[in-house]
Amino acid sequence: MKITSVKSHVLQYDLPGELGYSQQYYERRTAHLVEVNTDEGITGWGECFGPGNIAIANKAIVEKVIQPIILGSDPMDRDVLWHRVYNLTRDHGQKGMPLQALSGVDIALWDIAGKVAGLPLHKLIGGAHRTRIPVYGYGMMLKRESVEDHVARFRLEADQIMEMGFVGAKLKTGLGPKEDIELCRAVAETVEGRGRFMVDANHCYTTPDAFYVGRALDELGAYWFEEPVAPEDLDGYRELRAALKVNISGGEAEFNRWGWRQILENRGLDIAQPEVCALGGISEYLRVLALCHAHFTPVINHVWGSAIAVATNIQLLAAMPAMPGGLHPWEPMLEFDTTDNKFRDDLLQEPLDIQGQVKSSGGFVSIPGGPGHGVVPDAEFIRHYEIDL
Structure with a gap:
């Protein structure tokens, strides 16, 4: 061939x-x-x-x-x-x-x-360690509106995400440290008793500002604080992890095993978030996963993009060994963007229907059983939305 x-x-x-x-x-x-x-x-x-x-x-x-x-x-x-x-x-x-x-x-x-x-890919890798994956929803994006309007909208969106059946909800921050704490408090109060809430800063803070927000997240009970500082600031990550209770997560902007070796040896992450569509594909992802587990760092994949990315990540999460093992091991989750995405929802000949699965199963998605990543894109859909370059 x-x-x-x-x-x-x-x-x-x-x-x-x-x-x-x-x-x-x-x-x-x-x-x-x-x-x-x-x-x-x-x-x-x-x-x-x-x-x-x-x-x-x-x-x-x-x-x-x-x-x-x-x-x-x-x-x-x-x-x-x-x-x-x-x-x-x-x-x-x-x-x-x-x-x-x-x-x-x-x-x-x-x-x-x-x-x-x-x-399916999980069989090529070595088999499925789990037959279904818990799914968390993220939304609550920033808009050109007042802090008060953000707070009201974030409360509504967080409630909608939990009503959809997701096991947790993640919000975006970036209005400013004080304003961001208001957003986090609104989501924490909405999600309390219904699941986890997570915060994604997309590396917008200096280390002092990240400490300011992070201490509030400690009190609010956030599960993780994602990309609090610039990905190059390895010392900042290590300092935050050592001093805060909230899990420090990140890594979507890192590439290949050599970049990940630096992050992991620096001991700056509680949760690693590799992006398979960026770091070098499945071949390199598997090497990075092995490095993460060798450093006893749990992994929750960063997921962004079309149904191809989603299906690939479901296969990888199925094949991920428990770390550590046990009767009731720590489990990874699938990240799911709840904002409008035709390339995820309508691309395939047979849709994944993540939202439908989550609603009917109490927050879980099953593993596609077809060969490869288990999904087939619709050629006519691609022709319709492909831009002319």
């Missing part, structure tokens, strides 16, 4: 309303899918992390840089191809967009391997 083409599909549509987080506001939803074709008619699908113009730049890397390196190769040699691409591009970026682009290609190669074997 040989690879005959590597295609990039950047999809985009206008959201019903503007959304924001601590770094920016945005009006469009973007997804970047990768399609790897073979001479035996087997096609694999992957996804690259990165919105907007980042996805457009990554498309060029996928098609103009990575495709020539792997064209004509056996797609089953995915680890060989991963290292060939990495070694030939490492002088131009061991992190960032080259790794995001490689991630989508690698996920597609794993999808091909699953289809050749007739097995």
